[in-house]
Amino acid sequence: MFVRCAIHRVGRGRIPAARSLVANRHASSAGFRWEDPLNLDSLLTEEERAIQETANSYCQERLLPRVLDAYRNEDYDKNILREMGSLGLLGATINGYGLPGIGNIANGLITREVERVDSGYRSGMSVQGSLVMGGINEHGSPEQKDRFLEKLGKGESIGCFGLTEPNHGSDPGSMETTAKPHPSKEGYYSISGAKTWITNSPIADVLLVWAKLQETGKIRGFLIERSQCPPGTLETPKLKDKNGLRASITGMIQLDDCPVPKENMFPEVEGLKGPFSCLNNARYGIAWGTIGALEDCIDRARTYALERKQFKNNPLAKYQLVQKKLADATTDVAYGLLAAFQVGKLKDQGKAAPEMISLIKRQNCDRALVNARHLQEIFGGNAVSDEYHIGRHVANLFVCQTYEGQSDIHALILGRAITGVQAFV
Secondary structure: OHHHHHHHHOOOOOOOOOOOHHHHHOOOOOOOOOOOOOOHHHHOOHHHHHHHHHHHHHHHHHHHHHHHHHHHHOOOOOHHHHHHHHHOOOOOOOEEOOEEOOOHHHHHHHHHHHHHHOHHHHHHHHHHHHHHHHHHHHHOOHHHHHHHHHHHHHOOOOEEEEOOEOOEOOOHHHOOOEEEEOOOOOOEEEEEEEEEEEEOHHHOOEEEEEEEEOOOOOEEEEEEEHHHOOOOOEEOOEOOOOOOOOOOOEEEEEEEEEEEEHHHEOOOOOOOHHHHHHHHHHHHHHHHHHHHHHHHHHHHHHHHHHHOEEOOOEEHHHOHHHHHHHHHHHHHHHHHHHHHHHHHHHHHOOOOOHHHHHHHHHHHHHHHHHHHHHHHHHHHHHHHOHHHOHHHHHHHHHHHHHOOOOHHHHHHHHHHHHHOOOOOO
16 A cells, blocks of 8 residues: 555655655755755654655656646546555545555645646545545445445545535535435435536546535535436536646536435535535645645746846846745745644644634645746746746646635635634625
8 A cells, every 4th residue: 555655665766856855855954955945854754755755756757747738638537546546645544445544744745746746636636535535434424435435545436526506606505406305216315406616527436415405404415426327317517628727627517306315415414514524624735735836836937047048148046036036935835834734733633623724725825826926927938838837837726726715715714713703794
């Protein structure tokens, strides 16, 4: 399994990545390393380092060579989930069901390495592992866990998470999707409604859909199996021509009296507590991942600034405004990583409040986007070319700032915690 493979891979040679984690580790402990400004590496366990090395190696060797074509063509290769599953990257914090059960910091390091390549690849992974598998693990019945988790963990089955609706994004409590007793099938619910901006939905085998029970008005979670849906009751059209996250696949979920067995409903959790608990796990991963994307922007901008010569054959890196952009971005990486690390420690101890996750998701997404946009300016007109990668990161990071709680919504969550006053309505 993944953890054992990771430990065995420490020190092995690999294709050169955007930055060498091993080389950084061997640098002088007293020196400043721009790749790890506040020496996060010194806080990691040997297992966490090994896991990060394995994730970095896979991402740089297998994902990076594919990303430009995938982004240009809006083509997501679902075999990526099988590859990730073979390494134990999916639902990696879950114990049992053939899953490694690693800590939250190690899992954050994985998302950081995946998003260093592309936010879309991290989205596909986190929907599968955090939203769907995490939701089943936390709220599912023992029978549901036995049926679904192992196949999802191997990437043999693909999942999606249906919460957002065409008329209800930041206000999921007003959802219109409903579940009522099926008029002709005993022991079944009939679900009707629509979900949109759903990562993985066009290729999903298992759809975790949140709907209001007509009888009670309470929000409940349902596991819909595509293979069991009669023709015309479930459609998942792809949403095309996106400006960001083009390397992931996004679609809708359209339900028309879709029959779902009662045993496929989560047995106990009611209300928004269910989907929000799943989202908190994914948001934590996004806080790590967006910093990984920013780190790649810094690496590429620094290399470009050192190699590009202008004005009496000076490298762009010689000029103050360029150095300030790099310094600002590096500072936000340093603070963002340590904040995510601290929340990960608290999460492992069961002491992480949801507001802490809102804080780091909001801050790291915002700072990653702002800094990536500023670093893009270093490339001048060349930033327009996707071969420099920086524009792809900027477009992706805008989406990351928006989904799973737009930054202003997280500000209101924090404001409520600070003042005790609800500002949403």
